[in-house]
Amino acid sequence: MSTALRSPANFRREAAEAVTKPSLKIALDRTTGLLQRRRTDVLKAYPEFEVTREIAKNIKDHTLAHLDHYLVEFERNATAAGAIVHWAETPEEACRIVIDLCRQADAKSVTRVKSMLGEEIGLPKALAAAGIDRVETDLAEHIIQLADEPPSHIVIPAMHKTREEVAELFANHHKEPKIDGEVGTLVESARQELRAKYVAADVGISGANFLIASTGSVCTVTNEGNAELTTELPRMHIVTAGIEKLVPEPEHALVLLRLLARSALGTEFTQYTSFFTGPRREGETAGPEAMHIVLVDNGRTQMLAGEMRPMLRCIRCGACINHCPVYGAIGGHPYGSTYPGPMGSVLTPALESLEVAKDLPHACTLNGRCAEVCPVKIPLPDLIRSLRDDTWRRKLVPKPARWAVQGWAWMAMRPRLYRLAAGLANQALRLWAGPRSMIAKLPLASGWTDSRDLPAPIGPTFMEQYRRRQRR
């Protein structure tokens, strides 16, 4: 799917198409299955999980309640460490700041560490428009850059690709491809391809997993070590981060890190965890000459003031996505935005608009597994229901569905009439089914019967039979 056509408005069509792709299903089953099992296993050895979740929730809630204070504290401390802090209200503003900085550094080539905030503000496109060569250093981001596709998962951007498809891609694009069917060899092929580009880059761009107010530090985590190479080798390090990434102290980041690695990949800790505080200091031999931090709002202060506030606790682990049956069936692309799955169904309406993303909160079975696995206890089904309320109130629900619910509710308020209607429906279904117990085709119910039979009732309604027995 090409990047240009992406929009949550196309969800229905894209989802219907996605379920017909066998290789997507294989890729999703392999990876979500593996991640679910690994998470379950790692939590068996972590009895403090429930207590830590509560602490983590409190850390985020406290920071969000005093966000104004901590933002100013962060800016003061980051500035004192020699970094320059920029504020961006919109994606356009954020991209403009980054592009201006790249030009200021006379950058021909930038390396980038996977950052969902970067995707959210459209930074890859903005860099291309400015004629700046972008090298994605995360393995999965490298894969989808070669394939010219958007990410389909926030932690595993190439979730939708099978290793067989990746091998083919590398064979076609790498200068000296190495392919022998093993995943390890594919990694080696990418490593060789990318190493030289790290050294040649003029600017390194990263996101932030956490921003530490008391020290002005930026914390990044990877399992490939690409964040360190990306941010330390070039002359300039630019950070783009959402304002909700703040925590008061380093200790708070450590609590969240314990949950992040376990929830995301089922590991006890990330392979590489770095805290960057300012650029290279006098006497130091490594590090960038300049460090810029772009703090992005993009709808977050609006969320802070409204019912979607708990969503700002999100630490982007992807556990809700890995456990979502809808995501497991369609993958990330049909959601049409940076954030798929349950967290995306809440974030996208807030970041873009409910009008364009009106399908997302409805495309959910409300099974509750997302909330069960969320490490910061975001009540995702409640938020999704609340967004459904908004779609109803703002008349974004299609008229036939609206009339059906209203008509049925009107009837359900009138028990005698309702009894009559239920009795008629029951009788009609039995007549239609005839001697069979299953209905294979039913007018106006093709949504059900196109792919499933409808079990027909055997006798009259419960109420009818019960009253008859009572009279006897």
Added chain:
Amino acid sequence: MVKDFPHVGLLITCLVDTMRPEIGFATLKLLEQAGCRVSVPDAQTCCGQPALNSGARAEAQALAKRVIAAFEPFDYVVAPSGSCLGTVKAHYPELLADDPVWHRRAAQVAAKSYEILSFLADVRGWQPQGVRFPARATYHHTCAGLRELGIYAQPLQLLEHVDGLEILPLEGETACCGFGGTFAVKYPEISTAIVSDKTRQIAATGADTLLAADLGCLMNIAGKLSREGRGDIRVFHPVEILAGMADGKGVAGR
């Protein structure tokens, strides 16, 4: 305090009423066996879950008030469905939070509302005696019962006492079946993809019977099994087994 002979209001649920009355009669029988006096209030229609989950808050509130008023007089409210009972127990108080009087009434009804299997096991300490159902069955844990009401061990604790019944482990036993109420018809392609995984996993167990405690999920799974030509797998609500009333046709299968 557990009364010796409590008065239970049976919330039959709209789906059981119209589509599978057998589940209602089995529930009634079990409640009586467990030493309860049972009434079926005439004023009940539906708990309002379809309105609640469609975003139609005003409609859901109106229906919630009806249910609360109809069931307030009883010692307990019991329903053979985790999602309908979850609506009463987990959602009514929040739904009516802006009205102090109704909020209190909702909370009082919520506190004495139970899904049938958890009511039998946890509140009544009831166990089946002399019930026989020779089958190799597998059990699907329905989402609302599991995550809104915390029901996991109770159904199997009860079924353990059924003679001849063997329960085979089901891969993905707590994963959603893809029903999701109106979701099943609003997004049929996605719903079908999800339930296909479920029926594949059920077939892989080699079981001849599938049990689950929510009729919506049962109809979804049964309908898919039937369409796939797996009519050899019978589908029942656990209360039908426990009440010794699973001798007729299941929701699907022979």
